[in-house]
Amino acid sequence: MLSDAQIAEFHDQGYLNGGPLLDDEAVEVLRDELGRVIRDQDREDVPQPVRLVNLGGDDNAPVWQIVNIWEASEAFKELLYAPKIVEEMGQLTEATELRIWHDQIQYKPAKVGGTTGWHQDAPLWSIIRPMTEVSAWVAMDDVDEENGCMSMVPGSHRWGNQMEFIRTIRGDDFDAMPEEFEGHKVEVMRRPVKKGEVHYHHALTWHGSHDNTSKRPRRAIAIHYMTHETRYEASGNHVMKPFVEVEDGEILRGEHFPTVWKKE
Numbered sequence: 441m442l443s444d445a446q447i448a449e450f451h452d453q454g455y456l457n458g459g460p461l462l463d464d465e466a467v468e469v470l471r472d473e474l475g476r477v478i479r480d481q482d483r484e485d486v487p488q489p490v491r492l493v494n495l496g497g498d499d500n501a502p503v504w505q506i507v508n509i510w511e512a513s514e515a516f517k518e519l520l521y522a523p524k525i526v527e528e529m530g531q532l533t534e535a536t537e538l539r540i541w542h543d544q545i546q547y548k549p550a551k552v553g554g555t556t557g558w559h560q561d562a563p564l565w566s567i568i569r570p571m572t573e574v575s576a577w578v579a580m581d582d583v584d585e586e587n588g589c590m591s592m593v594p595g596s597h598r599w600g601n602q603m604e605f606i607r608t609i610r611g612d613d614f615d616a617m618p619e620e621f622e623g624h625k626v627e628v629m630r631r632p633v634k635k636g637e638v639h640y641h642h643a644l645t646w647h648g649s650h651d652n653t654s655k656r657p658r659r660a661i662a663i664h665y666m667t668h669e670t671r672y673e674a675s676g677n678h679v680m681k682p683f684v685e686v687e688d689g690e691i692l693r694g695e696h697f698p699t700v701w702k703k704e
């Protein structure tokens with residue numbers, strides 16, 4: 441349960457470290473499951489995630505991303521319902537219902553793990569509206585400056601959809617962020633997260649992560665939650681679109697978008 445001060449911090453900054461969620465044993469189960477799902481990716485006799493790819497496409501600097509590992513692993517499915525996460529997500533979004541939009545493993549291997557360019561989530565999720573989603577990002581390693589922690593721009597979730605501008609700063613230099621944008625001071629905050637902790641961010645917060653130059657892997661899962669008001673927008677595109685079973689403009693729900701929490 442978050443305090444009023446933490447909720448206010450989230451609304452002000454667009455992100456918040458929610459603190460410890462999983463003990464070492466629970467993290468170990470998830471690490472083992474992640475390894476198993478990667479090993480089993482070509483098997484037809486076990487459930488598979490929606491997608492397993494090297495996000496940047498650069499074999500020398502991979503960022504492994506798995507979409508909907510929950511569909512391939514009971515342990516990750518259970519995590520979607522973690523009481524601490526759904527209760528706090530309810531506080532942050534003021535939702536009356538939470539459904540899963542999708543999850544994403546974010547795995548940067550030791551020494552070679554690449555950069556995840558600056559972005560806002562919501563503009564890239566063009567099949568859902570409005571842009572009010574919040575994500576819970578759970579660290580499966582100590583994630584810090586050395587192994588590619590996320591960086592966030594405080595307050596940027598209040599500046600609207602700025603993906604067109606953000607694309608212009610997505611070069612090779614992750615630190616090439618301007619100091620000012622349309623009258624707003626732009627600060628870049630590194631966001632280290634300890635193994636087993638959960639970190640929240642708003643879907644319009646500018647964020648990304650630098651490369652992993654350390655000897656340690658950097659494994660995390662982002663769980664993206666929808667609220668009671670999230671609707672399907674048929675004109676957009678997304679890897680989850682083939683799984684949508686509702687009509688344009690309807691509340692997005694269904695087998696692949698499970699309801700995980702309802703306000704009592």
Ligand SMILES: O=C(O)CCC(=O)C(=O)O
Pocket residue numbers: 546556561575577589590647648649660662
């Ligand atoms: O893990 C990362 O570096 C990026 C995660 C991200 O972009 C997200 O969770 O929205």
